[in-house]
Amino acid sequence: MANEFPYKASSDRYSQMPMFYNRCGKSGVLLPKVSLGFWHNFGDDAPFERSRAICRYAFDHGVTHFDFANNYGVPAGSAEANFGRLMDEDFRPYRDELFISTKAGYLMWDGPYGEWGSRKYLMSSLDQSLKRMRLDYVDLFYSHRYDPNTPIEETLQTLVDVVKMGKALYVGISNWPLEPLKAGAKYLKEHDVPLLIYQGRLNRIDREPITEGILDFCKGEGVGFIAYSPLAQGLLTDRYLEGIPADSRMAQEHFLKSERRTPELLEYLHQLDEKAKASNRSIAQEALKWVLDQNGVTSVLVGASSVAQLENNLQTIF
Ligand SMILES: NC(=O)c1ccc[n+]([C@@H]2O[C@H](COP(=O)([O-])OP(=O)(O)OC[C@H]3O[C@@H](n4cnc5c(N)ncnc54)[C@H](OP(=O)(O)O)[C@@H]3O)[C@@H](O)[C@H]2O)c1
Numbered sequence: 001m002a003n004e005f006p007y008k009a010s011s012d013r014y015s016q017m018p019m020f021y022n023r024c025g026k027s028g029v030l031l032p033k034v035s036l037g038f039w040h041n042f043g044d045d046a047p048f049e050r051s052r053a054i055c056r057y058a059f060d061h062g063v064t065h066f067d068f069a070n071n072y073g074v075p076a077g078s079a080e081a082n083f084g085r086l087m088d089e090d091f092r093p094y095r096d097e098l099f100i101s102t103k104a105g106y107l108m109w110d111g112p113y114g115e116w117g118s119r120k121y122l123m124s125s126l127d128q129s130l131k132r133m134r135l136d137y138v139d140l141f142y143s144h145r146y147d148p149n150t151p152i153e154e155t156l157q158t159l160v161d162v163v164k165m166g167k168a169l170y171v172g173i174s175n176w177p178l179e180p181l182k183a184g185a186k187y188l189k190e191h192d193v194p195l196l197i198y199q200g201r202l203n204r205i206d207r208e209p210i211t212e213g214i215l216d217f218c219k220g221e222g223v224g225f226i227a228y229s230p231l232a233q234g235l236l237t238d239r240y241l242e243g244i245p246a247d248s249r250m251a252q253e254h255f256l257k258s259e260r261r262t263p264e265l266l267e268y269l270h271q272l273d274e275k276a277k278a279s280n281r282s283i284a285q286e287a288l289k290w291v292l293d294q295n296g297v298t299s300v301l302v303g304a305s306s307v308a309q310l311e312n313n314l315q316t317i318f
Contacts, residue, residue: 002049003049003052003053003056005089006090007056007089007090007091009056009059009060009094010060010061013059013060013061013062014062016061016062017061017062017314017317017318019317020032020033020062020317021033021062022224022298022299023224023298024196024197024224024298024299025196025197025218025221025222025223025224025225025298026222027170027194027196027222027224029099029170029196029224031064031065031099031224031226031298031299032062032063032064032065032299033292033299033300033317034063034288034299034300034302034313034314034316034317035063035065035066035067035226035299035300035301035302036054036055036058036063036065036066036067036301036302036303036304036310037067037228037301037302037303038066038067038068038072038073038079038080038083039069039072039079039303040072040249040255040303040305041054041303041304041305042054042072042073042078042079042082042083043072043073043074043075043078043079043082044073044074044075044078044082045073045074045078046073046305048082048085050305050306051082051086052086052089052090053307054304054306054307054310055083055086055090055091056090057307057310057311058310059091059094059097059098061314063310063314064097064098064099065098065099065100065101065299066083066098066099066100066101067101067102067199067226067228067301068080068083068100068101068102068103068129068133069102069103069104069105069106069142069144070102070103070104070106070108070125070128070129071106071107071108076108077108077128077132080102080129080132080133081132081133083132083133084131084132084133084134084135085134087133087134087135088134095135098139099139099140100133100135100138100139100140101138101139101140101141101142101172102126102129102133102138102140102141102142103141103142103143103144103172103174103199104121104122104125104126104129104141104142104143104144105117105142105143105144105145105147105174105175106144106145108121108125108128116145116147116149116150117143117145117146117147117150117154117155118147118150118154118155119154119155119157119158119161122143122155122158122159122162123158123161123162126138126141126162126167126168127167130167137166137167137168137169138167138168138169139168139169139170140168140169140170140171140172140196140197141159141162141163141167141168141170141171141172142171142172142173142174142199143155143159143171143172143173143174143176143184144174144175145174145175145176146175146176146177146180152180152183152184152187153187155184156184156187156188156191157191159171159188159193160188160191160192160193163193164193170193170196170197171188171193171195171196172195172196172197172198172199173185173195173198173199174198174199174200174228175199175200175201176198177212178212178213178214178217181198181214181217182217185217185221185223194222194223195221195223196223196224197223197224197225197226197298198214198218198223198224198225198226199225199226199228199301200214200215200225200227200228201227201228201229202215202225202227202228202230202291202294202297203227203229203230203231203232203236203287203290203291204232204236204272204287204290204291205232205235205236206229206232209225209227210294215294215295215296215297216296218296219295219296224298224299225296225297225298226297226298226299226300226301227291227294227297227299227300227301228301229301229303230287230288230291230300230301230302231284231287231288231302231303231313232287233249233255233256233303234248234249234250234256234303235256235260235261235265235269236269236272236283236284236287237282237283237284237287238269238273238282238283238284240261240265240266240269241266241269241270241273244258244261247305249305269283272286272287281316282312284309284312284313284316285312285313285315285316288300288302288313288316289316292316
């Protein structure tokens with residue numbers, strides 16, 4: 001169905017799924033159990049009206065948390081820029097109902113100030129993100145990766161300062177190893193900007209946050225945990241059971257290589273499919289449920305290339 005204008009959000013967006021929100025650690029923030037990620041499918045390489053339909057469907061079904069990074073989309077930055085347009089055209093009246101995050105850490109522009117963890121890079125990047133998204137502030141700003149060559153205090157003080165300056169309401173850490181994470185959480189607490197959330201890759205195949213003790217640490221400290229790539233970029237779905245669809249992420253041979261589609265994976269998927277069918281679930285739902293069942297997980301951060309995929313993922317909660 002074509003998108004209608006002007007957009008009016010569904011009036012029962014908060015009543016369809018009771019118990020849809022989890023408290024984020026020991027903070028005042030509630031996050032939806034399923035959040036929407038903008039890494040793929042929202043850049044200039046994706047059909048804009050499809051991106052709009054996915055965003056509307058998400059918000060109409062209580063998905064209040066949208067997750068970005070400076071470099072999301074092809075070209076880098078285009079996911080934020082396209083969302084900026086959607087803010088103006090659809091979501092401006094709902095700004096206070098949205099929890100919008102962005103990050104900086106990976107390569108975004110040329111030269112010595114375009115990546116990692118310096119104050120120079122993080123401050124400039126956040127300003128650029130705000131401009132692209134046409135926002136006055138983000139709800140959550142992350143350090144996207146640990147920088148072993150920048151003093152940890154410089155990165156962390158920048159996180160404190162973006163909150164004090166009103167550019168972000170909360171701060172998060174993504175992909176940091178456990179020891180710097182511990183030091184980071186301590187520093188932020190001592191500077192009155194407690195760490196809200198950790199973002200790490202967690203799914204049935206990739207379990208490092210569990211094996212490395214990160215999830216336990218977050219739980220113990222009252223820090224939320226949001227799991228990215230909970231479907232292992234689509235591996236843990238029915239997408240690759242019969243081959244590699246031309247419109248799939250694997251067909252692009254970039255972030256998800258076809259060598260990941262091994263006989264062992266296929267055997268595992270068929271087993272998962274059996275298990276899922278026995279409970280009337282899809283493979284994706286079975287995979288998401290596993291992540292949400294891990295003690296300490298606040299939300300799963302899914303990607304979707306269609307409204308139907310997002311719908312299927314949201315049904316995990318019923
Ligand atoms: N902090 C970090 O370093 C980091 C890193 C990666 C991701 N993230 C965040 O996490 C978000 C999600 O990452 P991700 O896209 O890798 O997550 P994912 O949910 O593991 O994978 C999403 C892909 O799985 C497929 N899919 C989704 N639902 C499906 C369903 N019900 N049935 C069949 N296939 C389905 C789609 O693939 P097709 O596109 O092939 O249809 C979709 O693009 C990102 O957008 C980003 O916000 C953060």
